[in-house]
Amino acid sequence: MLFTSYEFILFLIVLVILYYLMPKKYQWILLLGASYLFYAFAGRTYLLYIMATTLSTYLISNRIHRLQQTASDYLKESKGSLSREERKEYKTSMKKKQRRLLVVCLLLNFGILAVLKYTDFTIANINSLLNLFHVRKELPFFRFALPLGISFYTFQTMGYIIDVYREKYSAEKNVFRLALFVSFFPQLIQGPISRFDDLKETLYSEHFFDAREVSFGLQRILWGYFKKLVIADRLLIAVNTIVGNPKEYQGVYVLVGMFFYAIELYCDFTGGIDIVIGIAQVLGIRIQENFIRPYFSKSITEYWRRWHITLGTWFKDYMFYPISVSKSMLDLSKKCRKWFGNGIGKRIPVYLASIIVWFTTGIWHGAAWNFIVWGLLNCLVILVSQECEPLYFKFHSRFSVKDKFWYRLFQVGRTFWLMSFLRTLDCYRDVSTTFRMYGTIFTEHNYGQIFRGGFMTFGLSLADYIILILSVTLVLVVSLMQRSGSVREKFAERPILLRYTAYFVMFLAVILFGAYGVGYDASQFIYSQF
Amino acid sequence: MEKIVEILKGLHPEVDYDTCETLIDDKIIDSFDIVTLVSDLSDEFDITIPVEEIKPENFNSAKAIYAMVERILDEE
Numbered sequence: 204m205l206f207t208s209y210e211f212i213l214f215l216i217v218l219v220i221l222y223y224l225m226p227k228k229y230q231w232i233l234l235l236g237a238s239y240l241f242y243a244f245a246g247r248t249y250l251l252y253i254m255a256t257t258l259s260t261y262l263i264s265n266r267i268h269r270l271q272q273t274a275s276d277y278l279k280e281s282k283g284s285l286s287r288e289e290r291k292e293y294k295t296s297m298k299k300k301q302r303r304l305l306v307v308c309l310l311l312n313f314g315i316l317a318v319l320k321y322t323d324f325t326i327a328n329i330n331s332l333l334n335l336f337h338v339r340k341e342l343p344f345f346r347f348a349l350p351l352g353i354s355f356y357t358f359q360t361m362g363y364i365i366d367v368y369r370e371k372y373s374a375e376k377n378v379f380r381l382a383l384f385v386s387f388f389p390q391l392i393q394g395p396i397s398r399f400d401d402l403k404e405t406l407y408s409e410h411f412f413d414a415r416e417v418s419f420g421l422q423r424i425l426w427g428y429f430k431k432l433v434i435a436d437r438l439l440i441a442v443n444t445i446v447g448n449p450k451e452y453q454g455v456y457v458l459v460g461m462f463f464y465a466i467e468l469y470c471d472f473t474g475g476i477d478i479v480i481g482i483a484q485v486l487g488i489r490i491q492e493n494f495i496r497p498y499f500s501k502s503i504t505e506y507w508r509r510w511h512i513t514l515g516t517w518f519k520d521y522m523f524y525p526i527s528v529s530k531s532m533l534d535l536s537k538k539c540r541k542w543f544g545n546g547i548g549k550r551i552p553v554y555l556a557s558i559i560v561w562f563t564t565g566i567w568h569g570a571a572w573n574f575i576v577w578g579l580l581n582c583l584v585i586l587v588s589q590e591c592e593p594l595y596f597k598f599h600s601r602f603s604v605k606d607k608f609w610y611r612l613f614q615v616g617r618t619f620w621l622m623s624f625l626r627t628l629d630c631y632r633d634v635s636t637t638f639r640m641y642g643t644i645f646t647e648h649n650y651g652q653i654f655r656g657g658f659m660t661f662g663l664s665l666a667d668y669i670i671l672i673l674s675v676t677l678v679l680v681v682s683l684m685q686r687s688g689s690v691r692e693k694f695a696e697r698p699i700l701l702r703y704t705a706y707f708v709m710f711l712a713v714i715l716f717g718a719y720g721v722g723y724d725a726s727q728f729i730y731s732q733f
Numbered sequence: 734m735e736k737i738v739e740i741l742k743g744l745h746p747e748v749d750y751d752t753c754e755t756l757i758d759d760k761i762i763d764s765f766d767i768v769t770l771v772s773d774l775s776d777e778f779d780i781t782i783p784v785e786e787i788k789p790e791n792f793n794s795a796k797a798i799y800a801m802v803e804r805i806l807d808e809e
Contacts, residue, residue: 291809369785504763519764525784527768536772549772553765589765 204244206392206478207432214241219417219485227409231383234406234486238388242351249350252319256312257385260360261378263308264367267301268374305368309361316357319347324570352391354567358517360385363399365521372400380407389482393475395493395513402490410487419691420484425709426681427477432717434674435471438463440718441661446630449640454647456657457627457640464630465623466675469498472511496682501614503584506622514567518560527556557582568629573637577628584621670716734799740773741795754794767792774798780805 204211218237222230243250274297278290285293323344330341363384367374375381383406384399445452445460452460476493483490497510507515526532532552540548558579565578604610624641631637658668684690694702738750744766748756756762762770770792771782782805791801 371785508760520787523764524768524787528771528782528784528787530781533772533775537776549769552772553768556768 204241222486223412230410231407235379235383238386241388242386245351252350253356253386256357256360257382259308259311260364261381263304264364264374267304267368270297270301271370301368308364312357312361316353319349321570355394355396356385356391359396362517362521389479390490395491396517397491405489416487417485420481422691423477423481427474427481428713429709430470430474432713435467435474436718437667437671438467441663442467444661449636453643454649455653457644461623461627498619499615500618501611502618503588506618518564523556523560526559527552557586572634573628576634577625580625736777737798738795750795757789757793774802778802780809
């Protein structure tokens with residue numbers, strides 16, 4: 204059941220009516236039922252996977268929590284009777300038991316994800332190696348079906364159990380409440396990857412109908428559909444034409460493809476997240492933002508703080524820090540300081556952890572070398588810019604350009620193009636084709652062609668381009684307005700006639716210009732495939 | 734406290750650590766700085782800073798870092 208399908212709209216309308224009519228204390232139970240129903244539409248067997256993750260996490264998190272309570276009670280009771288060393292030893296042994304349980308849970312759940320998502324990728328690589336050594340045997344593929352949103356719900360649930368282990372909060376005692384946290388349907392397909400302490404209050408509390416919240420939520424849903432259906436799905440046609448025919452579309456067309464894909468992906472993913480957050484808001488539930496106008500970033504590190512925020516913070520909190528400040532990494536750093544000096548020694552933990560994190564970020568997006576290379580190139584750019592920091596500092600102190608508008612614009616443009624350049628790895632069928640296409644930007648001098656009818660060969664008409672220019676301009680204007688606060692709140696102060704005319708025009712735009720007319724269907728959200 | 738300020742000065746000499754209480758909130762120190770900081774603090778005070786201590790409120794100011802180090806020293 205796609206977010207863009209009529210079935211989903213009907214599902215949502217029925218849910219919202221029931222949600223506000225029923226006794227408030229059962230609202231979360233209805234949400235759980237709706238989430239499982241939504242998931243069952245994707246495939247009933249998938250339910251087994253999400254139930255396995257929920258149940259294993261529930262049992263193990265509660266076991267960890269009980270051990271923590273036992274330890275805390277014992278230490279309180281034996282205060283004074285145990286020496287400092289004995290207390291420390293007891294704490295360490297109890298923490299070790301908890302860690303063992305945590306590792307079991309992580310191995311089980313990441314194991315499920317890894318087997319389903321990466322088995323065929325591993326087999327394909329083994330077969331390539333066998334081929335390289337002229338071994339004629341090929342291993343068969345398993346072709347496992349990937350349960351909907353497994354990458355998202357696995358990360359969210361493993362984040363929860365790590366937090367329980369770290370005693371950030373106690374384990375949820377009610378398995379059904381935990382099941383709702385794992386499966387809450389709006390965010391199941393493409394995030395955001397929420398934290399339990401952010402979501403629990405709003406998810407399980409009673410919600411009364413609030414016209415303003417519902418109206419704001421509906422506006423956000425409409426805005427999301429506009430970005431997805433009018434812009435992203437329209438640009439998808441051009442992007443598919445360009446990247447699907449690399450022999451024909453080279454040089455300047457690769458740049459056009461990059462630019463179109465940057466806008467397509469932004470409108471697809473942020474549009475999807477607008478729909479997710481909007482649905483939650485209609486239900487009175489607050490979900491964390493996943494984007495803060497990332498294309499206005501002045502550097503790649505800033506970009507990654509503003510794009511897919513919840514995935515970035517997940518990797519930072521649960522992978523980057525645990526690796527980089529682990530005892531073994533700090534020991535390695537110490538040794539490296541002795542061998543290579545202070546400068547290099549200090550960089551070792553950060554560099555190694557960054558490479559591991561970006562490799563994982565890449566492979567999280569998809570079981571293909573394209574994504575791995577994309578992740579590692581991101582890492583390279585971040586580390587190089589980190590190394591260049593003293594140079595930037597000198598440059599900025601020598602030339603006072605940092606606050607100049609044109610310089611900020613240059614930085615934003617540079618970041619946008621750099622990210623678009625890297626992101627092209629998502630598009631072509633393999634890494635070598637992508638690099639060949641990068642090369643043609645410099646070798647194919649066909650820049651004039653694009654204005655001699657080139658644009659009209661991508662499968663889009665003049666009317667499509669006019670719709671795109673107007674729509675993207677609107678998205679840009681709204682983004683600029685967002686910098687000084689909520690656009691919906693500003694709009695709410697406008698006369699009622701103007702507001703409702705605007706809503707109606709936006710609704711009509713989605714109906715009339717949404718790319719789901721004759722000839723093609725609304726496509727899946729790009730991130731739902733990750 | 735002076736030792737902590739000295740370590741911080743090594744990362745960003747331009748910051749006034751006596752008054753600044755938004756090192757993380759204003760993105761003055763980033764995740765790379767935090768790793769270096771954890772490594773330096775571990776060496777300087779001979780402590781192990783567990784990963785769960787890496788949270789904004791513990792690194793937002795020199796005072797907060799000092800309080801965290803004191804607490805860990807006390808627990809160890």
